[in-house]
Amino acid sequence: MGIVVQKYGGSSLADASSVKRVARRIVESRRQGHDVVVAVSAMGDSTDELLDLANEVSPLPPARELDMLLTAGERISMALVAMAISDLGFTARSFTGSQAGVITDSVHGRAKIIDVTPGRISTALDEGHVVIVAGFQGVSQDTKEITTLGRGGTDTTAVALAAALHADHCEIYTDVDGVFTADPRIVPSARKLDRVSYEEMLELAACGAKILHLRCVEYARRYDIPIHVRSSFSQLEGTWVVPDAAADLPEAEDMEQAIIAGVAHDRSEAKITVVGVPDKVGEAARIFEALADAQINLDMIVQNISAAATSLTDISFTLPRADGQTAMKALAGLRDEIGFASLLYDDKIGKISLIGAGMRSHPGVSAKFFSAIAAAGVNIQMISTSEIRISVIVDEGLVDAAVAAAHSAFDLDSDEVEAVVYGGSGR
Numbered sequence: 001m002g003i004v005v006q007k008y009g010g011s012s013l014a015d016a017s018s019v020k021r022v023a024r025r026i027v028e029s030r031r032q033g034h035d036v037v038v039a040v041s042a043m044g045d046s047t048d049e050l051l052d053l054a055n056e057v058s059p060l061p062p063a064r065e066l067d068m069l070l071t072a073g074e075r076i077s078m079a080l081v082a083m084a085i086s087d088l089g090f091t092a093r094s095f096t097g098s099q100a101g102v103i104t105d106s107v108h109g110r111a112k113i114i115d116v117t118p119g120r121i122s123t124a125l126d127e128g129h130v131v132i133v134a135g136f137q138g139v140s141q142d143t144k145e146i147t148t149l150g151r152g153g154t155d156t157t158a159v160a161l162a163a164a165l166h167a168d169h170c171e172i173y174t175d176v177d178g179v180f181t182a183d184p185r186i187v188p189s190a191r192k193l194d195r196v197s198y199e200e201m202l203e204l205a206a207c208g209a210k211i212l213h214l215r216c217v218e219y220a221r222r223y224d225i226p227i228h229v230r231s232s233f234s235q236l237e238g239t240w241v242v243p244d245a246a247a248d249l250p251e252a253e254d255m256e257q258a259i260i261a262g263v264a265h266d267r268s269e270a271k272i273t274v275v276g277v278p279d280k281v282g283e284a285a286r287i288f289e290a291l292a293d294a295q296i297n298l299d300m301i302v303q304n305i306s307a308a309a310t311s312l313t314d315i316s317f318t319l320p321r322a323d324g325q326t327a328m329k330a331l332a333g334l335r336d337e338i339g340f341a342s343l344l345y346d347d348k349i350g351k352i353s354l355i356g357a358g359m360r361s362h363p364g365v366s367a368k369f370f371s372a373i374a375a376a377g378v379n380i381q382m383i384s385t386s387e388i389r390i391s392v393i394v395d396e397g398l399v400d401a402a403v404a405a406a407h408s409a410f411d412l413d414s415d416e417v418e419a420v421v422y423g424g425s426g427r
């Protein structure tokens with residue numbers, strides 16, 4: 001029997017009784033004779049609660065200390081799960097990310113895993129223990145400091161462990177039955193996908209579908225690790241994230257492989273408009289260099305003739321809300337130098353994205369998407385596209401309506417039972 005790598009999210013570990021339920025599930029795999037390695041997240045919403053606490057203590061907590069604080073959440077889970085397992089008559093050893101050999105770069109808050117050296121895990125498995133690893137954390141190779149991998153990062157810990165331990169696949173246990181055609185919290189008629197390709201899952205995750213951490217999908221693709229996303233609350237088969245979703249399907253089903261994999265939404269971005277930029281060579285470069293120097297990742301960018309005058313342009317872009325104030329400060333510093341008129345900041349926006357590899361070969365997808373959004377009475381503020389994605393920015397309050405409208409327009413609604421959300425607060 002091989003190694004099984006499982007991940008349990010915070011929504012599956014909300015309280016003592018769910019910790020015991022998860023322990024029973026882990027022990028089931030152990031009983032079948034597998035070596036079991038488990039990555040766990042912090043209980044319930046405890047990461048958010050720790051963040052709230054930090055912000056009450058300090059408006060701008062030092063990144064190193066924030067990582068120290070947040071990694072405590074996963075340490076609580078790992079120890080409790082190990083205790084519950086030993087109560088069931090099996091032995092378990094818990095390890096922090098650092099002890100488990102998760103080596104990262106030195107960027108606090110969004111560190112990248114650069115290596116996994118699972119020596120202590122292998123030894124513990126050889127000694128017959130179940131291994132529990134604190135997710136979402138590692139240790140920097142350069143600074144030796146404790147780092148975190150970004151929100152939702154336990155998914156990435158699990159896939160990185162699966163790759164390092166040469167597991168066949170990685171099981172991600174969560175509070176819904178798999179990856180759906182839209183977030184089942186806002187579209188109850190969303191349909192569960194049996195399979196989805198890495199390519200489509202990357203776009204879904206990048207566009208806000210928080211069912212999987214973006215880096216975990218990148219990692220899985222790089223190391224060719226299939227991911228099985230499923231519920232920790234049911235025994236149902238979930239969704240397989242694989243290289244090619246249509247491979248091995250009977251030809252008829254292959255032909256019917258949907259054009260669209262799903263609709264994702266994201267409420268974590270803000271929009272900044274630099275109004276009245278002189279229409280001259282090099283001005284956009286100056287603006288975006290200042291933002292790059294401030295380490296800000298931009299998403300969409302649009303340049304228009306300014307409403308103020310024809311010799312001026314307005315440049316709008318979207319970025320993570322969390323970086324909004326830093327960006328405004330960096331741009332305000334350029335005002336005299338560039339001579340733009342003003343800066344506008346709007347964080348009451350949402351992004352809706354339609355994703356599907358079939359878009360490449362089917363014309364008319366954008367027209368249908370925009371018509372559906374218009375029919376729902378929603379105004380589109382910005383548009384961007386990639387080969388297999390169309391995204392629009394809309395008013396934040398209209399996100400749910402726009403997602404539902406696009407979902408129905410592409411016939412994604414299920415005619416079976418409604419999607420079940422077993423737990424979690426959706427926070």
Ligand code: ADP
Nearest residue numbers: 009010011174175179180182183185209210211
């Ligand atoms: P965990 O605590 O297990 O990591 P998360 O809250 O991070 O769980 O992710 C699971 C949630 O992702 C679901 O409860 C659901 O609301 C949300 N979600 C967003 N988009 C999708 C989607 N396309 N399919 C399934 N779930 C989705």
Ligand code: ASP
Nearest residue numbers: 041047136151152153154
């Ligand atoms: N506890 C962390 C978070 O809430 C990591 C995770 O859940 O994967 O973001």
Ligand code: MG
Nearest residue numbers: 009152210211
């Ligand atoms: Mg998660």
